Amino acid sequence: MRLHWRCCRSAMPLAAVLLSVFLQTGAVQFDAHFEAAQVKNNVSWAKEDSQINGKLKALEAKFKKKPNIIYILADDIGFGELGWQGGGKHRGTPGPGLDDMAYQGMRFWSSYAEPSCTPSRVAIMTGRHPVRTGLTTVLWPGQPDGLSPAEVTLPEVLSAAGYSTAMWGKWHLGEEPAHAPENQGFEYAYYGLFNGAPDMWPDSDTVAPNSNPAFLDFPGVEAYKEDTGIDLSVSAYVGRKGATREPIEGLAGKPGPKRQDAFEEESITQILKYVKEKANDAKPFFIYWATYAQQLCGVSSHMNEKHVDRLNSQASMMAAHSSYVTRLLQTLKDEKIAENTLVVWISDNGPMYAFYPNSGYSWLKGGKGSVWEGGVRTPAMAWWPGMIQANQDPVDLLQITDLYTTAARLGGALDHIPSDRVTDGVDQAALLLLGEGHGRRTKIFHYSGDHLGALRRGDVKAHFLGGASGGLPKMEAYNVRRDPGEKYGEFYPYLWLVTPISNDVKAHKRMMQKFPNRGSEGPASCAK
Template structure:
């Protein structure tokens, strides 16, 4: 595998892991990757939530027990950024996708990016995506133009846009303008063209998770009988607000968020059952993760209930609660079940899976992900990652290095009443040095230790310098920052 890394990154062991996998095309593992939407660290039973919070998650708890549960799985602070990092193995700002895509914004996944879909296609896989994509509206950004053979129950954007129609009607906006703004569900044809098949309404919000599960189950049953291995990417829409569920889950818990979490657990079970029924469980890698932390503050009142466990912050800011979430991987007889607190990031998924299936990655760009195959396969005890930069509004906002968190600015709740964090929070300039927190001692980030640990700043300078050096040859494309007063000029 030919992978270009930043000079300060741990070098990839490019051959380990691949040798442990059968070389024949028919023996390559199937891969089913499920990405939840806004599920927090404290939402699932295996991570301290679940039944304790009145929303049991037995399927996910069992999956965590059968696979390797990652308790230090790090992502990016938003839906679009994490999905870009997952697809490309790079910081989202390198693709111009460092902020969440909203309808009408120009940021979109570019044709020249190399994605998970294209990686699997390069070694003979059939590929499909079901559910949420959220990487742009332009044709070059469609999943069917980015390595996926088909797209079912397609959600191009975010589920909160289901609220547009009722709110716009209440504001007496004309129907023509409403039709330009409301979201739709898309399906692909044999040529990869996407067609809107229905409006994504609040009513359909209750049905969509069931349809996503059904489409995934059908694909698994069909592909299990094929000669080629398959990669299936499932983008769940739960637990993103509005937390509307199928009738059989409405009222199952004491709050709407809990209902959505319980439905998500059940739909995950349908997919896992399909894998078992098809007789391919032993040769199928199952990954389950969330794209970012929950929104306990910023979510509308009826949809509050998400928890980021012991960590401060939420979706939209660079804090631990925003970027540390759930992650688990199961591969029977290959990945030993257990629990690990070694650091793994969503950026690592592309190079790791490429190593496992024997695919090459383009060497004309920097990668921020590292190959974790040797660690996952038990060939070494420690992860190959010890740091991760986090960007907010396309600028470096934080460094996670070992058990330290470093911020050049302070991130606080808004000045509104009630105060809100995350996407609705604020950045505050510091008078002197950056804040430094020991996340193991102080998971709520309440006590800055910069006064007697200023030596950690050297690590901040080191990793930021390496990142900036990579931009000399590979500058980031323009990003979108809605809080920039010059945006749109």
């Protein structure tokens, strides 16, 4: 790739070079593979960009502001779980509102997240693979690590371009005030700190008799506090920029599913109120809704809701979440701002099978925490009536970091992305607005913590199994388009791939040397 890139460059006419520089408006520094792709595709992308700019300009003239952006980040929902993927009612967890959203917009069968919770949240907030940020692992209650204030978050980028910003849901990027959303770019945040909060690790008295033994030997909130000093009962806050955060009133008491249900319901109530308030505001808004659906602890209290399958408590969370999404989209229509609002729904990682049968599920191999397709390939949808054509299902690749750069592009905020570091997220405005075949990503680096676990390169994905064996790289390759279940791992038929893959990784690592990864901010994660 590197060689090819040089060839192209030396052969490029001056106009194309200038165009290529122009394309990098905002001086975003991308990873090597995308910088090369920009050079290679400069002419066609410039044409697309001018088309896109025309569409966005017309929209701005109509609404007198940049488009609103709503990102919904779901929790542990795997590939195959939504109705349009053969899940939903077919798995006993109907979510008709999510299917409506999918068919009214664009649905992605080849969308990727990071392999776990905190990493995917780092990725969407910074547009960078977690390995670059010093925050590579899932945070556990009581750990002091968190998102470095030196990272430039999406709400910071959009705020700088004149957006109102707010978040609801699961933050999971650190407990300390410095890490908190209200100090990381959000003007308002109604949030829980970590995994499953306020639902996880419930007191034994909230665990129903037929629940999974997923909290084996957990002593209960009070005994845990006495033993460890870690207080799980206060894990959800209201934060306002420039003010001290406050524990959420009315959600006091012991963690448990009822509190989680109340948190979700309060979130959507506030979101709808916020949308109505901001609908005619001079400023566009950015909402980040990191819903707890369907983070589960296997309790059966959820099963009191309607639409519930006898055999799973996931059903009630999905049914509730689906109805909340329907209400959100309906409110956007009622307020007549649907045409000026991009809504993207994506899941943070694959299923957490520990909670089966209440857990998520995937057709694919592996689950949360792995870089097998089942861990990182997750459903996603984009909805924007009038701007995104209905009922599309492009084959193009999407990666969760792309949501960062795409939002910046749509919000006219590319200039606010810092150029002193690598941004992994690719601008996918062309895919959204022009459709299939206009995706700008052909490669995905799949990190597992600090380890580069796999690289997808077009249809082929190479897993790096660590080190070498008898002079051969320990590598297994799959054509994940033909073989999405990763059943046919091979090495020898992919000998042709070794050098290109190795060149890709070298170029990626050279970029990493030029723009070094941030070190860990706390003692608990694996520092580089």
